[in-house]
Amino acid sequence: MSPTRRTIIGGLIGGAAVTALPFALRGEPGSRPTAVPDPGFTRIANQAALPAxxxxxxxxxxxxxxxxxxxxxxxxxxxxxxxxxxxxxxxxxxxxxxxxxxxxxxxxxxxxxxxxxxxxxxxxxxxxxxxxxxxxxxxxxxxxxxxxxxxxxxxxxxxxxxxxxxxxxxxxxxxxxxxxxxxxxxxxxxxxxxxxxxxxxxxxxxxxxxxxxxxxxxxxxxxVDDALPLPEGDRELPLMIMDRSFDANGQFTYPSADPTLRTPGLTVNPNGVQGDVMLVNGVPWPFHEVKQAKYRLRLLNAANSRRLRVSLSPSPSGGKAFTQIGSDGGLLAAPQQMSSIYMVPGERFDVIVDFSKYAAGTNVVMTNSLGESSTNKIMQFRVTGPASDSSSIPAQLSTVERLDPNQSVRTRTFTFLNTSRNGKEVHVINDQLFSTGYIMADPRLGQIETWEFRSSTHHPVHVHLNPFQVISREGGLEPEDAGWKDTVRLTPGDSVRVAIRFDDYAGKYMLHCHNLEHEDMAMMANFQVS
The missing domain is CATH 2.60.40.420 (Cupredoxins -  blue copper proteins)
Incomplete structure (x- = not known):
């Protein structure tokens, strides 16, 4: 379809108190990461007058x-x-x-x-x-x-x-x-x-x-996507979810050591910054009117560090809330039903919600069970009434190439640790602070490799250039691991293995934690493709 396919195009959307929570325990460099509690984040208290x-x-x-x-x-x-x-x-x-x-x-x-x-x-x-x-x-x-x-x-x-x-x-x-x-x-x-x-x-x-x-x-x-009878036009909704906080004058509040952004650093611990106002496409806790029909939601967690577990309340009658049809790297081979979706920063989930399962007049709230007080609700869908709906969800969505782990030419391990250097908290990969000149991996074009990510705490790991497929996880694969991924969640003490192959382009690329404060505190690494 042409780039003019979308029919809903919008335009305008649009100093705080800081609570520094305790930092997570660290694993020792070079050791198996130690399971630790959920890390403390810097949560910015909003000071502005907020809409209901x-x-x-x-x-x-x-x-x-x-x-x-x-x-x-x-x-x-x-x-x-x-x-x-x-x-x-x-x-x-x-x-x-x-x-x-x-x-x-x-x-x-x-x-x-x-x-x-x-x-x-x-x-x-x-x-x-x-x-x-x-x-x-x-x-x-x-x-x-x-x-x-x-x-x-x-x-x-x-x-x-x-x-x-x-x-x-x-x-x-x-x-x-x-x-x-x-x-x-x-x-x-x-x-x-x-x-x-x-x-x-x-x-x-x-x-x-x-x-x-x-x-x-x-x-x-x-x-391939065009040929599927999926919801489209004003029933295809890109939803960028993020959290922010504002000062009393309505300005974004962020604890930069230098507000002019010339000198790096934070005024608080760098484990991750979170706000207490949930925005969707830049609108605080919005509502959207929907018909009793199927809608395609392109969900993106664009928060700096906030993890989400998204669900719908009330749940639909006779089934699970979401039918996932795509992941970071596009369509799945077949749809899968999900009651909730665990989303780390950077991840995308392409899902269908069938609002015909709700009575007209129902207000359906997208919730975040990992939130608290003001951040446990994201937005509201208002089901207005019946509508014709010719869309459907095929049993087969696409053909997904499988990267065979048995064809892997090598295994590389990347250990993500929160630790200390010279009395300062730092975030390292394989005990290395980031350097633009240090190459941590040297994959060859066209070769399948196995990359193992290990973690001392929560880290969303993002790899540039090519997507990967999750092949194993400590404790078993999760529904969110399906399909082609470019961002994968690590939990405390976790170990995730992925199959990856780099194609087409040689050069220097990055992998890093997509907690943006961790990234800014050097939790990045280079790999050189040749």
Whole structure:
């Protein structure tokens, strides 16, 4: 289908008290990770006047249109700039935006059709764009030091580009490929239809810059997905879920040591920042009217560190709430029924909800059982009445290639640990603080490898370039492990094995924890594909 397929395109969406909870226990470097309690997070208490839950309508980011097209390529322009938006009623919030919206505009691409996004940085700080889930050449992947400097210049560029987490005493390191003002990102889209997203990936500052608004959907479509009789048009809902908090003046609150984002670091422990206002597509606790029909929900956990267990209340009669049809990397082979979905930051789940199982007039709340007080509810669906519905869910959705673990040429282990260095809390992989020059793995193109991820506490692990398949988990596979994944959850003392194969593009890429505060505190590693 064409990029104009969607019929619901929206536009506008839009200093706090800090509670630092105890840090989790650490495993010893080089040892089997020790099971620890759920880690303490820094929770930011909201100070602004908030709307009543489910009093504001859900909105959708605008769908970006190409500036031009040719026989092989769609060309887009995006400007990263500050904007004043209405997120809380009666207040103006200053955000970091793509094209003046929060979330940024949605890009709808076609499988195997090239996209070029010319990105201009009018922000007061450097930025980097990573297409999360994109099968992307290294020079367009959004490596953490491949900065786009502000169009007006950046006096701190040399210091920033040569030092990672200077507050932790790292030695000077080689800079990335730095662009002045503008960069072209080239996305060949040689991959299946899937729900991707793009977001800032600037080294040391991913957490605060995503928190301030730098994220948007990137949807890839293909003929396999097009041919299925799934809900579409205004019954296909991309839902970007995140948490934030605001000061008394309605500004985003984040505990940066330097609010200008020139010097990295937090004023509190770095285990993860959470807010107490739940946003969906930038709207606090929205409602959305639905007919008694099937809807396709593209769920994205875009929170910095908050984990979600999403369910519907009340549950539908005669079955489970969700029929999962897709994961991070696109369609599953066959649908699976789920009562709830455990989502870690960065994960996407493509699901069908059949609202014909609810009586007209029912208010259905999407809940988060991992939340507390204000964060245990996400949004509300208002079932308005009957409607014709020709959509259905086929028993077979797609053909999913299986990566055979028996064909694996090697096994690599990556141990994610919270530990201390020189009296400071740090987050390491294989006892290594991140260095742009250190290569932790050297996979070859076209070879299947087994990667084992081990953890001392909760870590969502994200791998760039290619998706993987989860083949084993301590305690058994979970429903959320199904299909092609690019982000997988680790729980305390967990061990997860995945089969992975890198294709098409050689170069240096990253794997890292997608708890953005862990990422900013050096829980990243390089791998070099050749």
């Amino acid at each position: 839950q489910f009093s504001l309508p859900l909105k959708f980011p605008p769908v970006l249109r190409p500036t031009r097209t040719d026989s092989t390529t769609d060309y887009y322009t995006i400007t990263a700039r500050e904007a004043n938006l209405t997120i809380l009623p009666g207040m103006s919030t200053r955000v970091f935006s793509y094209e003046g919206s929060f979330p940024g505009p949605t890009i709808e691409a076609r499988s195997n059709r090239r996209v070029v996004v010319t990105t201009t940085n009018q922000l007061p700080v450097p930025t980097v764009t990573h297409l999360h889930g994109g099968h992307t050449p290294a020079d367009s992947d959004g490596y953490a030091t491949d900065l786009i400097l502000p169009v007006g210049g950046w006096p701190a560029a040399p210091a920033h580009a040569t030092s990672h987490t200077g507050h932790m005493g790292h030695a000077a390191e080689m800079a990335g490929v730095v662009a002045q003002g503008t960069r072209d990102y080239v996305y060949p889209n040689k991959q299946r239809a899937a729900t991707l997203w793009y977001h800032d990936h600037r080294m040391d500052f991913t957490g605060p810059q995503v928190w301030r608004g730098l994220a948007g959907f990137y949807l890839i479509r293909d003929s």
